[in-house]
Amino acid sequence: MRQENTEEPGRRIIAKAKEFGADLAGIANIGELKTSPSHIISEKLPEYDGEGTKNVAGRRRGRVEWPEEARSALVIAVAHPPGKPEMDWWVSGNKSGNTPGNRILMRIASELADYLEKKEGLQCFKLPYYIEYGGVYMKDAAVLAGLGCMGKNNLFLTPEFGPRVRLRVMLTDADLPSAGKRDFDPCTDCSMPCRDACPQNAFAEKIYSKAEYGLSQLPGRSGVFSRLRCNREMQNNNAAFETVSMEGREKPGRRVKYCRECEFACPVGSV
Ligand code: SF4
Ligand code: SF4
Numbered sequence: 001m002r003q004e005n006t007e008e009p010g011r012r013i014i015a016k017a018k019e020f021g022a023d024l025a026g027i028a029n030i031g032e033l034k035t036s037p038s039h040i041i042s043e044k045l046p047e048y049d050g051e052g053t054k055n056v057a058g059r060r061r062g063r064v065e066w067p068e069e070a071r072s073a074l075v076i077a078v079a080h081p082p083g084k085p086e087m088d089w090w091v092s093g094n095k096s097g098n099t100p101g102n103r104i105l106m107r108i109a110s111e112l113a114d115y116l117e118k119k120e121g122l123q124c125f126k127l128p129y130y131i132e133y134g135g136v137y138m139k140d141a142a143v144l145a146g147l148g149c150m151g152k153n154n155l156f157l158t159p160e161f162g163p164r165v166r167l168r169v170m171l172t173d174a175d176l177p178s179a180g181k182r183d184f185d186p187c188t189d190c191s192m193p194c195r196d197a198c199p200q201n202a203f204a205e206k207i208y209s210k211a212e213y214g215l216s217q218l219p220g221r222s223g224v225f226s227r228l229r230c231n232r233e234m235q236n237n238n239a240a241f242e243t244v245s246m247e248g249r250e251k252p253g254r255r256v257k258y259c260r261e262c263e264f265a266c267p268v269g270s271v
Contacts, residue, residue: 010176013116020111021104023165024077024158026145029178030070030171033144037217038137039064044213051238056133064136067125070171073136074110074146078168079161079270082264087166089254091244102129105168113170125171138167145161146179147148150217152187153194153203153262154225159184162269163194186268187221197265202229218271233259241246 017025027036033039044063053061077096080087082129113124127135139156140208143149148158148165155163195203204232208223210216227228241254 020075020108023079028141028144030072036140038140051234056132071174071175072142074170075169092254093146101166123173125196131250154220193265194262197261200233202226
């Protein structure tokens with residue numbers, strides 16, 4: 001459904017997302033999102049098979065497939081304070097979302113979609129986390145939605161919460177404008193404790209170049225982020241799993257606590 005007044009619905013939607021529990025919310029137009037750095041570079045990179053990707057028959061890993069009717073992306077952000085590490089603890093075999101933080105985001109997205117469909121007559125596409133299951137590159141959407149910027153730790157940063165924030169994206173058929181990039185960049189004059197904190201030296205060398213990829217906005221901002229090294233740490237984290245009992249299930253689950261060192265080292269934000 002197309003909207004006549006494109007600004008007013010956007011404000012209403014953002015207010016509703018916050019009412020349902022989002023700490024931050026914003027809108028990115030799909031046309032712009034399709035040409036954002038991660039969506040472009042993912043097509044140019046060799047196919048990558050690691051933590052955070054899924055193997056789906058007939059589908060290239062890392063390639064986004066857009067619903068034809070989708071026009072805007074609604075970005076929902078929830079703060080992840082250091083005092084609540086369990087929000088990110090990954091428990092396998094949990095069908096309703098593998099982390100508590102993910103379940104909060106899923107609940108907000110679900111209530112927002114329900115409201116928008118029933119009260120605003122919009123079509124909503126609730127997206128999963130994984131690209132191969134239908135997701136999009138959420139950090140790019142959050143930048144375009146005016147919520148923050150990409151940091152030198154390759155994480156999404158907001159003025160309010162630094163990198164300690166979790167994202168979810170939902171698409172709609174309302175053709176709304178992007179808020180646009182926020183005037184915020186705490187990395188420029190920072191001594192980069194985030195990079196020093198990495199146990200795998202994932203920011204140690206240049207992996208991607210502007211000449212090779214035709215992009216100035218590169219992973220780690222200057223092309224220095226090695227997802228292979230980060231993946232190595234995630235594999236270590238997987239191997240160090242803890243066994244936990246699962247409600248309603250005989251078999252125990254596996255709980256994994258993934259590395260967040262580059263996140264905790266960043267001084268930006270109030271949490
Ligand atoms: S520690 Fe500094 S360089 Fe790293 S993400 Fe935070 S502000 Fe940016
Ligand atoms: S998550 Fe851990 S291993 Fe990965 S880049 Fe950050 S500090 Fe390095």
